[in-house]
Amino acid sequence: MFRLNAEYILLVILTLIMALLPVVGIGWYTLHVLFLFFVYLALANMWNLLAGYSGLVSLGQPAFMGIAGYTLAMLLWFFDTPLYIAIPAACAAATAFAAVLSIPLFRMRGFYFSIGTLLLNEICRVWFNWWRPIPVPGAPVGGGAGFGIRSGLSPISIYYLALAVGIASIILMRFILGSKLGAGLMAIRDNERAAATCGIDIFRCKLYSFLIATFFTGLAACVFYLFQGHIEPTGAFSISWLNVMLMAVIIGGISTEEGPIVGSAIVVLLSQLLPRYAEYSPLILGVLLTLIITFTPPGIIGMMRKTRLYNAMLKYLSKPIT
Amino acid sequence: MASDDSILDVQRLKKSFGGLVAVRDFSFHLGKGEILGLMGPNGAGKTTVFNLISGVYKPDSGVIKYKGMNIVGLPPHKIRRLGIARTYQIPQPFPRLTVLQNVQIAAMYGGGFSKAESEKRAHEVLDFIGLSDKKDMPAGNLKLLDLKMLELARAIVSNPSVLLVDEVGAGLREAEIPHLVKILKTINEMGVSIMLIEHIPRLVVETVDRLIVMNAGEKIADGKPREVIRDARVIECYLGKEIVEE
Ligand SMILES: Nc1ncnc2c1ncn2[C@@H]1O[C@H](COP(=O)(O)OP(=O)(O)OP(=O)(O)O)[C@@H](O)[C@H]1O
Ligand SMILES: [Mg+2]
Numbered sequence: 001m002f003r004l005n006a007e008y009i010l011l012v013i014l015t016l017i018m019a020l021l022p023v024v025g026i027g028w029y030t031l032h033v034l035f036l037f038f039v040y041l042a043l044a045n046m047w048n049l050l051a052g053y054s055g056l057v058s059l060g061q062p063a064f065m066g067i068a069g070y071t072l073a074m075l076l077w078f079f080d081t082p083l084y085i086a087i088p089a090a091c092a093a094a095t096a097f098a099a100v101l102s103i104p105l106f107r108m109r110g111f112y113f114s115i116g117t118l119l120l121n122e123i124c125r126v127w128f129n130w131w132r133p134i135p136v137p138g139a140p141v142g143g144g145a146g147f148g149i150r151s152g153l154s155p156i157s158i159y160y161l162a163l164a165v166g167i168a169s170i171i172l173m174r175f176i177l178g179s180k181l182g183a184g185l186m187a188i189r190d191n192e193r194a195a196a197t198c199g200i201d202i203f204r205c206k207l208y209s210f211l212i213a214t215f216f217t218g219l220a221a222c223v224f225y226l227f228q229g230h231i232e233p234t235g236a237f238s239i240s241w242l243n244v245m246l247m248a249v250i251i252g253g254i255s256t257e258e259g260p261i262v263g264s265a266i267v268v269l270l271s272q273l274l275p276r277y278a279e280y281s282p283l284i285l286g287v288l289l290t291l292i293i294t295f296t297p298p299g300i301i302g303m304m305r306k307t308r309l310y311n312a313m314l315k316y317l318s319k320p321i322t
Numbered sequence: 323m324a325s326d327d328s329i330l331d332v333q334r335l336k337k338s339f340g341g342l343v344a345v346r347d348f349s350f351h352l353g354k355g356e357i358l359g360l361m362g363p364n365g366a367g368k369t370t371v372f373n374l375i376s377g378v379y380k381p382d383s384g385v386i387k388y389k390g391m392n393i394v395g396l397p398p399h400k401i402r403r404l405g406i407a408r409t410y411q412i413p414q415p416f417p418r419l420t421v422l423q424n425v426q427i428a429a430m431y432g433g434g435f436s437k438a439e440s441e442k443r444a445h446e447v448l449d450f451i452g453l454s455d456k457k458d459m460p461a462g463n464l465k466l467l468d469l470k471m472l473e474l475a476r477a478i479v480s481n482p483s484v485l486l487v488d489e490v491g492a493g494l495r496e497a498e499i500p501h502l503v504k505i506l507k508t509i510n511e512m513g514v515s516i517m518l519i520e521h522i523p524r525l526v527v528e529t530v531d532r533l534i535v536m537n538a539g540e541k542i543a544d545g546k547p548r549e550v551i552r553d554a555r556v557i558e559c560y561l562g563k564e565i566v567e568e
Pocket of ligand 2: 369370
């Protein structure tokens with residue numbers, strides 16, 4: 001399945017460098033930025049799978065992240081569940097939630113699907129604000145159902161987790177796009193009617209894609225909350241997570257494999273630079289997005305793919321999956 | 323008249339759009355191994371018949387029996403997997419995917435072949451259809467005539483039992499018609515029953531075993547192609563149209 005080509009060698013080398021950074025004593029600040037990059041990368045890749053390859057412009061990913069985060073928090077808090085069970089269970093909970101919701105959501109098409117999923121965030125936020133789990137002595141139940149998340153992991157271990165999840169998301173995308181499912185999704189994206197006529201079960205393909213993306217989005221959320229150490233409804237279900245996914249995918253290049261990688265890097269850098277100009281940051285982001293959408297709809301990668309140098313490089317590395 | 327050796331048996335099919343009845347009380351059968359022509363003036367309801375058989379639309383009433391089983395109400399992908407493939411009059415490619423990928427996907431999903439086997443079959447079919455020199459082009463860059471051949475390639479790659487071909491010859495130059503006739507005959511010789519919507523009389527007469535003519539949603543003639551074309555009612559509904567001129 002995996003041919004050892006220049007592309008994988010490059011990925012392995014970069015991964016090794018990233019893995020060695022904590023060992024050679026790189027600063028905490030840099031590690032923190034890289035940590036965010038890997039979390040954003042996984043989120044962006046999964047959003048690209050949905051919006052870029054499956055025609056599912058889901059705006060409800062923060063809800064699934066929050067569900068995963070809360071499940072993780074509760075399993076650790078109430079049951080002292082070991083992490084290797086708690087994390088998959090949290091992702092599974094988010095996926096099960098998505099599976100149940102897909103029944104009504106998949107009846108809505110296009111724009112309505114987006115609005116329907118967007119509402120999930122607000123519904124979850126309100127519900128988790130109102131909800132009070134069984135009071136446990138010492139539980140920090142204050143203004144909402146806030147929870148501490150104590151994993152006992154060192155920050156460096158959490159950095160490694162993020163690195164693994166980020167890199168895994170790249171490999172997962174390559175695997176899905178090269179699979180039968182990926183071919184089906186791209187066909188559906190290009191022409192739904194023809195896809196059905198070619199024997200593709202549109203509902204099933206989209207459902208698989210939705211569930212896979214939700215599971216992995218939940219995984220990225222778990223890593224983030226392990227790092228953050230606590231979860232509360234306003235932050236967990238905040239649409240600022242949507243900003244991260246949309247910006248990374250749209251700036252980098254939607255429906256391209258490389259787009260989210262470049263886009264996540266830019267979004268992380270912006271998130272570090274912009275707070276210094278806090279009052280202007282919405283303006284700067286707005287202008288940037290408008291420029292990208294107006295002038296290069298397929299994002300930075302779309303623009304680069306038009307240049308000969310970049311294509312030569314791609315050809316050397318390996319062929320991209322369209 | 324349906325017989326035991328018919329692969330497709332359609333009874334009293336009806337479909338209306340709003341007030342317009344596009345197909346009315348339409349019954350016919352397609353014999354095993356037969357090439358059946360379907361003619362009729364613009365708007366007669368020919369494409370609608372294909373849309374009903376392939377599950378794109380659900381009929382208001384009527385029965386469509388395929389190999390003895392009523393397939394009315396099945397979704398398009400299931401009907402395709404059962405072995406009924408079609409082409410679209412207005413080509414429906416996957417524009418961002420390559421020609422090869424277009425065909426390979428139909429083999430994988432429509433024919434249930436493995437990825438590798440599908441790629442092999444896609445190459446063979448593109449060779450056969452005459453599109454292999456363009457196999458790595460995005461399908462969106464093809465010209466209309468190539469797109470029509472791509473429709474055909476995508477349809478036959480899954481080894482269907484029934485092939486519904488909607489005006490694949492429209493726009494062909496006179497000299498290109500024999501090539502198409504040969505392709506259709508070869509497909510038929512491999513055991514595929516074919517239903518062919520076509521306006522070009524020469525192509526129809528040379529290809530089909532039997533010809534049905536419909537007008538305003540109804541069947542007005544059914545029989546040997548040369549006889550049907552001479553039928554007074556057929557001439558009447560085509561009067562002043564291309565069949566007389568060409
Ligand atoms: N989806 C639809 N909605 C509304 N009306 C439709 C639809 N599809 C077909 N019709 C109408 O049904 C009638 C039959 O159309 P159909 O496409 O089946 O004709 P046709 O015989 O294939 O004609 P042509 O030779 O032009 O392809 C036409 O009047 C057409 O306008
Ligand atoms: Mg038509």
